Amino acid sequence: MSLNNYIDLRSDTLTIPTSTMREAMANAIVGDDVFGEDPTINKLQEMAAERVGQEAGLFVSSGTMGNLVAMLTHCQRGDEMIVGDQAHIYIYEAGSSAAVGGIHPRSVPNQADGTLKIEDIKAVIRSQDDHFPITRLITLENTHNRMGGTVLTPAYTRAVAEFAHGHAIKLHIDGARIFNAAVALNVDVKQLTQDADSVTFCLSKGLGAPVGSVLCGSREFIRLARRRRKMIGGGMRQGGILAAAGIVALEQMVDRLREDHANACLLAEGIAGIPGLRVNIATVQSNMVYFELEPDVPFDATELCRRAGQHRVKVLPTGPRRIRAVTHCWVTREEIAEAVQALGQCVNE
Ligand SMILES: Cc1ncc(COP(=O)(O)O)c(C=O)c1O
Structure with missing residues (x-):
């Protein structure tokens, strides 16, 4: 997919x-x-x-x-x-x-x-x-x-x-x-x-x-x-x-947007569980997840995105310590779980 x-x-x-x-x-x-x-x-x-x-x-x-x-x-x-x-x-x-x-x-x-x-x-x-x-x-x-x-x-x-x-x-x-x-x-x-x-x-x-x-x-x-x-x-x-x-x-393609929203929730919950990353779950209402690096993480958003790329995951830096992930029809629920795992590894490498 x-x-x-x-x-x-x-x-x-x-x-x-x-x-x-x-x-x-x-x-x-x-x-x-x-x-x-x-x-x-x-x-x-x-x-x-x-x-x-x-x-x-x-x-x-x-x-x-x-x-x-x-x-x-x-x-x-x-x-x-x-x-x-x-x-x-x-x-x-x-x-x-x-x-x-x-x-x-x-x-x-x-x-x-x-x-x-x-x-x-x-x-x-x-x-x-x-x-x-x-x-x-x-x-x-x-x-x-x-x-x-x-x-x-x-x-x-x-x-x-x-x-x-x-x-x-x-x-x-x-x-x-x-x-x-x-x-x-x-x-x-x-x-x-x-x-x-x-x-x-x-x-x-x-x-x-x-x-x-x-x-x-x-x-x-x-x-x-x-x-x-x-x-x-x-x-x-x-x-x-x-x-x-x-x-x-x-x-x-309209009704299936529900799946993207469910995947965004899953992604946000996964990211919330990664030490070093912070996400405001209340704003995760559709297919977007914005998250931030905690102050004690010794690298910036661009570096996190570079590391994620090495794990087959692409996310977007939208500020010095802010990152965006958007779910869509070409990303499955299983891949969301994979992405969460990869992001966890990136923070700790
Ligand atoms: C809220 C919003 N409005 C307008 C646009 C512009 O759309 P387009 O890229 O098709 O010009 C975008 C694109 O991402 C958007 O997010």
């Missing part, structure tokens, strides 16, 4: 397409999607929108592109958006809102559970004054990557949406792993997405497709978003080859 002979836990983006996906890709009926004539892309977009309780969908090449197109569609140049200070959009998307959209990001602290406090959001909303940019958008991230794969609930999402709409502000959800959140909470994903004005989710992470994300929103929002996608070069032609794998991902 492993990838290139490694138990590769660095990311769920490393997943490769299943044989059913490859078959669907080979047999996909395609057309020119810039003309709106790729039946497989059209099918994926309809399925995606229906799943997340929105009117329409737009196939994009990546989560980053989906988030950017959403920001460009909601905001004008010079507008402001409120974003978590640990958000993927804020940290890992090359400053795209400002660089491409002229959109001013205003960060508020992410709490340990991935939420933004509504009072913190309220405190930074701009009043009407010619000195200030206009607050146009709030973005949330579910599951929250840097906070440990933590899960935002339907009640919290609804509260932020109601608050935003009460202030004539739009809400976008970076739901790169929103299906992980839905499975973790055992709720229909709609409950996490239908109150937002737009949502992006990724097919290419835990769902295992090789490429692609879908941006969903109202019919009018997606009409405008299509133009923004074109503007940044994201109009695809016979992209149905890729969308075909996305359809399989939605049909076959």
Whole structure:
């Protein structure tokens, strides 16, 4: 089951397409999607929108592109958006809102559970004054990557949406792993997405497709978003080859995320039992496990990851003493046990 002979836990983006996906890709009926004539892309977009309780969908090449197109569609140049200070959009998307959209990001602290406090959001909303940019958008991230794969609930999402709409502000959800959140909470994903004005989710992470994300929103929002996608070069032609794998991902790969979550718990429990490593089990809510080296361990995260590699295990340093492990469909329960054993050996070598 492993990838290139490694138990590769660095990311769920490393997943490769299943044989059913490859078959669907080979047999996909395609057309020119810039003309709106790729039946497989059209099918994926309809399925995606229906799943997340929105009117329409737009196939994009990546989560980053989906988030950017959403920001460009909601905001004008010079507008402001409120974003978590640990958000993927804020940290890992090359400053795209400002660089491409002229959109001013205003960060508020992410709490340990991935939420933004509504009072913190309220405190930074701009009043009407010619000195200030206009607050146009709030973005949330579910599951929250840097906070440990933590899960935002339907009640919290609804509260932020109601608050935003009460202030004539739009809400976008970076739901790169929103299906992980839905499975973790055992709720229909709609409950996490239908109150937002737009949502992006990724097919290419835990769902295992090789490429692609879908941006969903109202019919009018997606009409405008299509133009923004074109503007940044994201109009695809016979992209149905890729969308075909996305359809399989939605049909076959969502429910099994449960296994990845169970494996993440197993991994976290195993790591918690290794002297020298520390893990906050409370944040292990989906498929991610972040752990740290205790202060008395005489080497850093990069060295631990190097040692792990020698034991056929790959994990990712995300700070001087912080490491990330992500479970996915190409890692079995038995391999998790193997990984725990290997990490224990690495600390003591
Ligand atoms: C929370 C979150 N949002 C967005 C993205 C961007 O997705 P992509 O790598 O497809 O651009 C990622 C990627 O890891 C992510 O973790």
